[in-house]
Amino acid sequence: MPEILPPEILTAAEDAWGRAQEGQVHTGKNIGSAVIFGALDGAVRKAREESEIGFGALEVIANPEIKELFKRDFEDYKAIFAEAGIDVPTPDELAQGGIDFGWLAELKRMWPGYDLVVAPLTLPQDTFERIGCDWSMEGGVVSNWNGIMKDTVDNWRLTAVGDNKWTAFMLFNNEEPEECGLSYDQITQYGSAVPVVCYAAYQVHRIRQGILPVDTDTRSWAAGRFVVGNDTYAPCVGWEIGPRDYMLVVDYCNASKGTEIVGLRSLMGDIAPARSG
Numbered sequence: 001m002p003e004i005l006p007p008e009i010l011t012a013a014e015d016a017w018g019r020a021q022e023g024q025v026h027t028g029k030n031i032g033s034a035v036i037f038g039a040l041d042g043a044v045r046k047a048r049e050e051s052e053i054g055f056g057a058l059e060v061i062a063n064p065e066i067k068e069l070f071k072r073d074f075e076d077y078k079a080i081f082a083e084a085g086i087d088v089p090t091p092d093e094l095a096q097g098g099i100d101f102g103w104l105a106e107l108k109r110m111w112p113g114y115d116l117v118v119a120p121l122t123l124p125q126d127t128f129e130r131i132g133c134d135w136s137m138e139g140g141v142v143s144n145w146n147g148i149m150k151d152t153v154d155n156w157r158l159t160a161v162g163d164n165k166w167t168a169f170m171l172f173n174n175e176e177p178e179e180c181g182l183s184y185d186q187i188t189q190y191g192s193a194v195p196v197v198c199y200a201a202y203q204v205h206r207i208r209q210g211i212l213p214v215d216t217d218t219r220s221w222a223a224g225r226f227v228v229g230n231d232t233y234a235p236c237v238g239w240e241i242g243p244r245d246y247m248l249v250v251d252y253c254n255a256s257k258g259t260e261i262v263g264l265r266s267l268m269g270d271i272a273p274a275r276s277g
Contacts, residue, residue, distance in 0.1 A: 056091070056092050057090075057091035058071055058091050058101050060102040061101060061102055061105040063105060066105045069116075073115075073116045073118070073205070074091060074116075076205055076209070077118040077119065079208075080131065080132055080201055080204050080205060080208070081119075081131070081201070083130070083132055084127060084130035085127075085130065086127065088166075089161060089162060089166050093162075094166060094168060097166075098159040098161065099159050099168045099270065104168060104269070107170045113172065113173055114170035114172055114173060114268060115173045115202070116169075116170060117167075117168065117169055117198050117201065117202045117205075118166070118168045118201075119166070119167065119195070119198040119202075120165055120166050120167070120197055120198075121152050121166075121195050121198070122150075122195070128197060128200065131197075131200050131204060132204045132208075133207070133247065133248050134248070135247050135248040135249070135250065136240070137250040138250065138252055140228055140233065141235055144228070147224070147226045148196065148223075148224030148226055148235060149224065151224045151226065152195045152196070152223040153165055155223065156195070156223070157192045158270055167195075167198070167269075169198075169268060169269035169270075170268045170269065171194060171199075171202055171265060171266075172266045175212075175214050175218075176214075176215070176217070176263070177214075177218060177219075177220045177221075177262075177263030177266075178263055178264045178265075178266055179263045179264045180218065180261060180263035181258045181263070182258050182263065183254075183256050183258040184225070184253070184255040184256075185255050187221055187264040190264065191266075193220075193221045193222055193223040193234070193265075194237075194267055195224075196222045196223065196224065196235055196237060196250060199220065199222055200248055203248060213239035213241075214239065214265070215238035215239050216239050217261070218238060219236040219262040219263075220238065220262070220264070221234060221235075221236055221262060221264060222234065222236060222237045225255055231254055231256075232256065233254055234253065235250055235251070235252050236250075236251050236252060236262045237249065237250050
């Protein structure tokens with residue numbers, strides 16, 4: 001019985017055939033069946049490879065530029081976590097868990113100032129420390145890491161998939177966050193703050209793409225309240241660039257008080273967008 005190819009592979013083959021035929025018409029030359037079928041074979045092979053690694057869920061994206069961008073982004077996040085010894089679910093597995101890449105692509109089209117983030121909500125601290133960058137973490141964050149991770153999961157308002165709570169969303173990509181001066185309690189009225197793990201992965205992703213990190217002169221509130229003494233605090237994250245220092249900074253501030261350099265790094269996803277205004 002002949003093999004029936006999945007729709008995305010058939011589409012790739014049809015596109016390759018059309019391009020080959022157009023080339024023959026425009027040049028007025030008979031480019032030969034071997035060349036045409038070579039192009040077909042290459043297109044089918046590429047589509048089959050993408051299908052096998054679970055890129056089928058990204059085929060729902062209508063905009064071809066955003067589709068290719070998301071594929072490149074996903075591959076880079078996969079590499080970032082692979083270097084830390086972490087297996088990343090495929091787009092198909094994330095889609096089966098409820099993450100809609102078609103909708104995320106539409107958000108990217110409407111708001112190009114947001115970038116795709118694919119990451120787990122939480123990680124053990126020793127695993128987090130292996131995510132491709134130097135870091136500086138305040139003692140209060142270190143001693144309350146498990147509580148910060150639990151609070152992140154408990155208050156996450158978007159879809160999270162699997163035991164490790166993998167998620168995908170669009171994150172504001174401006175150098176400075178919005179609404180500097182608002183407290184953590186105020187900004188989380190809009191939705192979820194960015195998880196520390198997701199923020200770190202995004203910063204590493206930017207650097208790997210040759211783009212400067214965000215928050216070099218500011219800080220963004222990150223998810224996860226914790227209590228020290230009689231006060232409740234939340235992490236604030238940023239990036240330090242100096243003569244010798246180039247690192248992720250995980251600090252913390254009083255959750256009920258605002259500070260001029262800490263703001264909301266808004267995010268958008270499939271359920272409740274965390275955006276100001």
